[in-house]
Amino acid sequence: MNDVIARTINLEKVYHPGEHNEVKAVRGISVELRTGEFVAVIGPSGSGKSTFMHLLGALDTPSGGDIEIAGKSLAALSDNARADLRAKELGFIFQGFNLLPTLNAIENVMLAGDYAGMAANVTEERARELLREVGLAERMDHAPSELSGGEQQRVAIARSLMNDGRLILADEPTGELDTHNSEVIVQLLKDLVTRKNKTIVMVTHNENLTRFTDRVIKIVDGQLAS
Ligand SMILES: Nc1ncnc2c1ncn2[C@@H]1O[C@H](COP(=O)(O)OP(=O)(O)O)[C@@H](O)[C@H]1O
Ligand SMILES: [Mg+2]
Helix, strand or coil, X not given: CCCEEEEEEEEEEEECCCCCCCEEEEEEEEEEEECCCEEEEEXXXXXXXXXXXXXXXXXXCXXXXXXXXXXXXXXXXXXXXXXXXXXXXXXXXECCCCCCCCCCHHHHHHHHHHHXXXXXXXXXXXXXXXXXXXXXXXXXXXXXXXXXXHHHHHHHHHHHHCCCCCEEEEECCCCCCCHHHHHHHHHHHHHHHHHHCCEXXXXXXXXXHHHHCCEEEEEECCEEEC
């Protein structure tokens, strides 16, 4: 059995959108994620999938429970140490690609190297190599507006790999793509899991895409459903 790279323990998140309002978005989720696993997260809209991903990615703080990443309890870390863990171990891929429109493909990828504290002289070569790996050797100088949706998402995937983190979180990465491009992107993610021994957690509303994954976690009403 492979190592556990991340674990959530009785994870909870309560939002307080108004003075007398509360939304229990995540209600006691405990899961283990292992190295080399490609995991799909599915469930109805509003069921807490994005909240769960934000907590898992240390982008938001739980109301209860804890998360361990690479054996470290996030609750026990200082804000700085948590940011450091995020910079070293985590990669993020978003539905809307989140590329900076004024930077070309390679510059967008290189930016992630800067954030991860990589030396300037290695950043460009690494960004080139990753863009080649995702099939964009001929598109490195293109601005996001000069790329198709599928190509933009491949840039974002290359960006998520810059820090060589072990856990990659993708929230509806194919949400803005057609069927063909969705399958190309998910196949690419599957290849990364296999070739680079990454762990990828992917939220999707497209149950057809779960055939590419090793395991499915279903969240309904903030809780795990079988
Ligand atoms: N920042 C927030 N403040 C208040 N409520 C929120 C916030 N973010 C999400 N919610 C609520 O939490 C629930 C879960 O949302 P979300 O995690 O985005 O679901 P999903 O990604 O499965 O569609 C929803 O009821 C949503 O309205
Ligand atoms: Mg969501």
